[in-house]
Amino acid sequence: MDQSAVITAERLARRFGGRPGHEAVRGIDLAVRRGELFALLGTNGAGKTSALEVLAGLAPPTSGTVRVLGQDPFRSRRLVRSRIGIMLQSRGFAADLTVAETVSTWAGSLTRPRPLGEALDLVGLATRRNVRIRQLSGGEQQRLGLALAILGRPEVLFLDEPTAGLDPAARKQTWELISDLLLSGTTVLLTTHQLIEASALADRLAILRNGRLVGLGTPEQLAATRPARITFRLPAPVSLPHLPQVVATINSSGGVELETQDLQATLTEVLTWAHQQDLHLGDLTARPASFEEAFLAITGSSEEIAA
Numbered sequence: 001m002d003q004s005a006v007i008t009a010e011r012l013a014r015r016f017g018g019r020p021g022h023e024a025v026r027g028i029d030l031a032v033r034r035g036e037l038f039a040l041l042g043t044n045g046a047g048k049t050s051a052l053e054v055l056a057g058l059a060p061p062t063s064g065t066v067r068v069l070g071q072d073p074f075r076s077r078r079l080v081r082s083r084i085g086i087m088l089q090s091r092g093f094a095a096d097l098t099v100a101e102t103v104s105t106w107a108g109s110l111t112r113p114r115p116l117g118e119a120l121d122l123v124g125l126a127t128r129r130n131v132r133i134r135q136l137s138g139g140e141q142q143r144l145g146l147a148l149a150i151l152g153r154p155e156v157l158f159l160d161e162p163t164a165g166l167d168p169a170a171r172k173q174t175w176e177l178i179s180d181l182l183l184s185g186t187t188v189l190l191t192t193h194q195l196i197e198a199s200a201l202a203d204r205l206a207i208l209r210n211g212r213l214v215g216l217g218t219p220e221q222l223a224a225t226r227p228a229r230i231t232f233r234l235p236a237p238v239s240l241p242h243l244p245q246v247v248a249t250i251n252s253s254g255g256v257e258l259e260t261q262d263l264q265a266t267l268t269e270v271l272t273w274a275h276q277q278d279l280h281l282g283d284l285t286a287r288p289a290s291f292e293e294a295f296l297a298i299t300g301s302s303e304e305i306a307a
């Protein structure tokens with residue numbers, strides 16, 4: 001186990017409904033470092049929420065080991081509770097309380113809560129403090145959930161789909177808040193199925209599919225698992241040079257697409273060849289694979305990797 005990690009999971013599994021039941025999380029290993037934003041990414045039903053609930057200590061694993069700040073977060077909940085913040089998708093607020101009453105009630109259970117006004121300001125709910133929960137929009141309830149999660153100034157924050165259902169302005173505000181929390185040293189583990197959110201915010205990501213970890217790394221590392229592409233149009237029906245390790249496709253109108261793991265080397269070879277042949281390559285483009293391409297390839301493939 002990585003001793004420097006703030007959150008660790010070893011062979012974490014979670015089954016619903018006894019045996020055989022449904023195995024929502026099937027043995028994942030991960031280690032989240034202090035101060036990083038680690039995202040669990042995956043399509044609907046991949047097991048993100050099921051894993052987050054166990055990592056946050058809200059449910060025990062069926063098998064495997066979880067540690068948060070060195071403790072078992074389920075069995076030793078008392079020891080970690082004051083140091084973590086949790087925001088879930090299902091909120092369960094009391095409909096008749098106001099926003100301020102809800103925050104104050106929660107603050108009463110914390111040792112060092114933020115002032116009410118500060119917490120509401122941070123999530124953009126300052127003008128809604130006297131509104132009853134049942135009159136809040138879904139996005140506002142979402143933000144109230146975030147206010148409660150950060151109320152106790154947690155060292156470790158667990159966020160389940162923190163921007164789901166938010167309008168673009170509220171989403172941007174949430175991203176900025178999360179970035180500020182990271183700057184102040186908070187460790188954040190969040191789930192999302194939004195690729196842009198994951199690649200923009202996360203230091204590292206774990207991609208889940210059918211309860212298994214199928215990708216782990218920085219957005220750049222994951223993108224680099226897919227080939228880069230060079231495209232151009234041939235001005236005349238000439239043969240391409242021999243390009244080792246490159247997959248070349250040529251269509252009937254002279255359009256060429258090259259897939260390569262070494263963009264610089266292949267591009268150099270192509271340009272040198274074109275120069276020697278005195279060819280002008282039309283519409284030349286060269287680009288590395290995007291994170292989105294990698295995600296689609298990883299979640300669509302049957303290969304699974306170890307952490």
Ligand SMILES: Nc1ncnc2c1ncn2[C@@H]1O[C@H](COP(=O)(O)OP(=O)(O)OP(=O)(O)O)[C@@H](O)[C@H]1O
Nearest residue numbers: 016022024042043044045046047048049050051193
């Ligand atoms: N309480 C439960 N009882 C039985 N099955 C469950 C329960 N909760 C989740 N599941 C199943 O476990 C699987 C993983 O669900 P989970 O909510 O963890 O996925 P997710 O990746 O968070 O999906 P989403 O993006 O849709 O929220 C799904 O097949 C789901 O139907």
